[in-house]
Amino acid sequence: xxxxxxxxxITTDEFCENLFNLWLTTYFCFMSQPKLSHLAGxxxxxxxxxxxxxISERIRNGxxxxxxxxxxxxxxxxxxxxxxxxxxxxxxxxxxxxxPAAEGVLDLRVAVSRFIKEWEELDYAPNEIQIASxxxxxxxxxxxxxxxxxxxxxxxxxxxxxxxxxxxTGGEHCVVECxxxxxxxxxxxxxxxxxxxxxxxxxxxxxxxxxxxxxxxxLGEICDLIIEENxxxxxxxxxxxxxxxxxYWTLTYGTTVxxxxxxxxxxxxxxxxxxxxxxxxxxATGVRVGWAMGPESIIGKMKAILSHLGxxxxxxxxxxxxxYLLQKDSIGRYLISFKSEIEARLRTIHAGFIALKxxxxxxxxxxxxxxxxxxxxxxLAGKTTADGTLLSTQADVTSYILGEAKLAIVPFSAFxxxxxxxxxxxxxxxxxxxxxxxxxxxxxxxxxKLH
Numbered sequence: 302x303x304x305x306x307x308x309x310x311i312t313t314d315e316f317c318e319n320l321f322n323l324w325l326t327t328y329f330c331f332m333s334q335p336k337l338s339h340l341a342g343x344x345x346x347x348x349x350x351x352x353x354x355x356i357s358e359r360i361r362n363g364x365x366x367x368x369x370x371x372x373x374x375x376x377x378x379x380x381x382x383x384x385x386x387x388x389x390x391x392x393x394x395x396x397x398x399x400x401p402a403a404e405g406v407l408d409l410r411v412a413v414s415r416f417i418k419e420w421e422e423l424d425y426a427p428n429e430i431q432i433a434s435x436x437x438x439x440x441x442x443x444x445x446x447x448x449x450x451x452x453x454x455x456x457x458x459x460x461x462x463x464x465x466x467x468x469x470t471g472g473e474h475c476v477v478e479c480x481x482x483x484x485x486x487x488x489x490x491x492x493x494x495x496x497x498x499x500x501x502x503x504x505x506x507x508x509x510x511x512x513x514x515x516x517x518x519x520l521g522e523i524c525d526l527i528i529e530e531n532x533x534x535x536x537x538x539x540x541x542x543x544x545x546x547x548x549y550w551t552l553t554y555g556t557t558v559x560x561x562x563x564x565x566x567x568x569x570x571x572x573x574x575x576x577x578x579x580x581x582x583x584x585a586t587g588v589r590v591g592w593a594m595g596p597e598s599i600i601g602k603m604k605a606i607l608s609h610l611g612x613x614x615x616x617x618x619x620x621x622x623x624x625y626l627l628q629k630d631s632i633g634r635y636l637i638s639f640k641s642e643i644e645a646r647l648r649t650i651h652a653g654f655i656a657l658k659x660x661x662x663x664x665x666x667x668x669x670x671x672x673x674x675x676x677x678x679x680x681l682a683g684k685t686t687a688d689g690t691l692l693s694t695q696a697d698v699t700s701y702i703l704g705e706a707k708l709a710i711v712p713f714s715a716f717x718x719x720x721x722x723x724x725x726x727x728x729x730x731x732x733x734x735x736x737x738x739x740x741x742x743x744x745x746x747x748x749x750k751l752h
Contacts, residue, residue, distance in 0.1 A: 340469060347462075348715035356709045367740040368709045372509060372673065374730040379584040379642070382635045384628060388621035389588070397617040403608040404600075405432020405592070406616070409623040413592050416626040417577075421550070423563060425594040431603050432619060434589040436548050436576050437462075438612035442603040443544050443574050443593065444470045444501070452500035452539075457487040459716035459724070461509040461546075475499060476717065481667065481724070484513035485676065489522035496530050500539055505546035506560075507553065507671030510716050510726035512647070514553070514670050517560045524566040531572060542599070543569065546576040548591075549672040551636060554644045557670045571596055579622060581673065584639065584730075590614040590622045646729040646737070647675050653741040662748045673730045677710065680723040684751040692751075695721055706747035708740060 353371040360366050380386070404410070410427035417423045433439045440462070448454060450471030456463035457477040467474050475495035479485040485508065492502065502523070506515040524543075531540050543562060550559045562569040578591025591614070593603060607613070614622075625631070647669035654666035654677050665678035681698040685691050686705075692698050695712060702708045710725040718724070 344468060345465070347465075349711055352709075352711060352715065356703075364707070366703075366707050366709050367736065367743075368731060369727045369729065370709050370711050372726075372728050372730065373586050374584040374673075376584070378733065379639065379730060381583050381585045381588065382625070382631065384631045384635075385583060385585070385588075385621065385625045388624050389618055392617040392621040395617075395620075397620045399616055401432075401613050401616045401619055403613070404428075404604045405430065405614070406619045406623065409590075409619045409626075410592075412623040412626040413594075417594065419629065421561065421564075423561065423575075423594070426597075429594055429597050429600055431593045431600045431607070432614055433591055433593070433607055434612050434614045435580055435586075435591040436546065436578055438607060438610060439576050439578075439591055439593040439603070440466060440544065440546070441469070442606045442610075443576070443599075444472070445606050446599055446602040447501050447539075447542050448472045449500070453495060453498055454501045454503065455487075455492055455495045455499050456503040456717075457485070457491070459485060459510050459713040459718045459722075459726075460503065460505060461716060463503045464717045472501070478718070481676075483519075484516075484667070484670070485511040485724075486513060486515045486519060487523070488519060489526055492523055492526055496526060496541070499530075499541055501542050501544060502527065503544045503546070504562075505548075507547075507549040507557075509549070509672060510674055510711065510713065511667070511676045512670055512672040512674035512726075513667060513676065514557055514559060517558070517565065520560050520562060521565050524562050524569050527572055528566060528568050540572060543573045544576065545573055548577060549581050550577070551582045552640060552643065552673065553671040554640070554647070554669055559671070574599060583635070588618050588622075590618050643673055643729060644669065646732045646734060647673075649734070649737050650675055650677075650727065650729070650732075650741070653737065657741070657745055657748065660745075662745070664748070673728055675727040675729065677725050677727050678723050679725060681748075681751060682721070682723065687750045695723060698723070699725075702744065702747060705750065706740075706744040708744055708747075 349370065356366055356368050356370055407427060409432055410430045413430050414425055414427055417425060444466045448470040452472050453475050454467040454472035455475040457479040477487040477491040479487055504515065527541055527543055534540060545562055547561060553559050562573050574593055574595035576593055579585045579588060580591065651666045651669055654664050657664050663680040667676040669675060679698060679702060681692050682695055692701055699712050710727045713722045713724045714720045
């Protein structure tokens with residue numbers, strides 16, 4: 302017997318009783334959940350990872366998806382440098398499998414010091430460098446070392462995970478809504494509104510998710526603001542620090558130049574903590590070797606926190622990276638090929654979006670500057686599909702382009718921007734060049750069905 306005939310035979314009293322029982326079951330199921338910490342109850346998981354997992358599931362089920370969501374690399378398209386791979390294998394064969402030092406093995410910290418000096422003209426001694434398993438634990442420990450509950454944390458949106466780290470440390474969110482006119486970067490005027498009493502400013506350039514960079518002028522002005530603010534604070538007052546995430550700094554294209562706060566304003570060395578590593582520069586996201594550089598007093602506290610977390614980069618990888626960072630010629634050769642392949646993908650997709658824009662479709666794209674990301678605009682809210690469905694929200698738009706064009710990209714709302722933002726991050730780390738025209742064709746077809 303089908304479901305509808307069964308319902309037809311249920312009396313009003315029986316229906317009410319069943320509804321009450323369903324409510325009761327749901328209520329007790331909810332009430333039986335264990336009470337955990339406030340953080341556990343309020344923390345939101347990574348929206349990008351969640352979306353990526355959902356896309357991967359659709360692909361596993363046989364659906365053809367152009368997946369530009371995760372800021373990662375397909376190792377079949379972008380393998381790590383062959384010389385680094387050989388060094389890692391040799392390191393395991395040499396049985397470098399014990400615990401590393403809490404601050405990172407000395408030869409790696411020496412190598413990082415030399416690498417940064419040679420490539421970026423920054424002077425940091427080994428005792429001013431902290432090694433960890435990628436950028437995430439380093440960013441977390443910067444927050445834990447500096448931010449107390451209620452401290453003001455200034456960051457722009459869209460940006461990667463600053464909202465979550467501020468939440469995890471109980472910081473006061475001082476959010477700057479960034480715009481395309483400023484390449485989605487905060488201006489000195491934006492920062493100035495929040496700077497009194499602030500503890501931490503978070504900057505990332507080249508930026509995840511936008512692939513844009515902070516200009517020399519803007520960076521200098523923000524640094525001047527930090528220096529002046531710290532001059533006005535007493536000896537017993539907490540200083541204002543800058544967390545400067547430059548994980549993508551080697552991946553710049555065309556005339557784009559990467560600038561850093563310490564080179565621009567040497568006085569910033571007392572107040573800057575750099576976040577850096579091999580994850581993006583060598584397509585080595587899974588190798589998990591990152592480093593922070595900053596004042597020894599802060600680096601020492603980060604070491605203490607990390608020693609309890611155990612978020613160390615593996616010993617074998619540390620030993621291998623220590624040797625590889627000194628191979629300037631090998632790194633140079635790798636970067637030439639690696640960067641040209643990424644840039645080609647970014648520019649081809651950008652040109653495709655601009656071509657669609659010129660045909661009158663409500664899309665746009667920011668010219669590629671850096672990193673592995675393209676900022677694209679798909680402004681379809683208010684449009685109606687062929688079957689009469691209204692795309693009333695940006696979430697509807699995201700769902701439509703996934704279902705109709707098979708295009709998976711991450712909305713800026715996943716990076717702290719408002720839910721109505723029509724901008725998206727498109728990541729090319731898993732992009733197959735030959736599929737770009739096909740993807741753009743499907744997108745145009747999907748756009749053409751709307752009215």
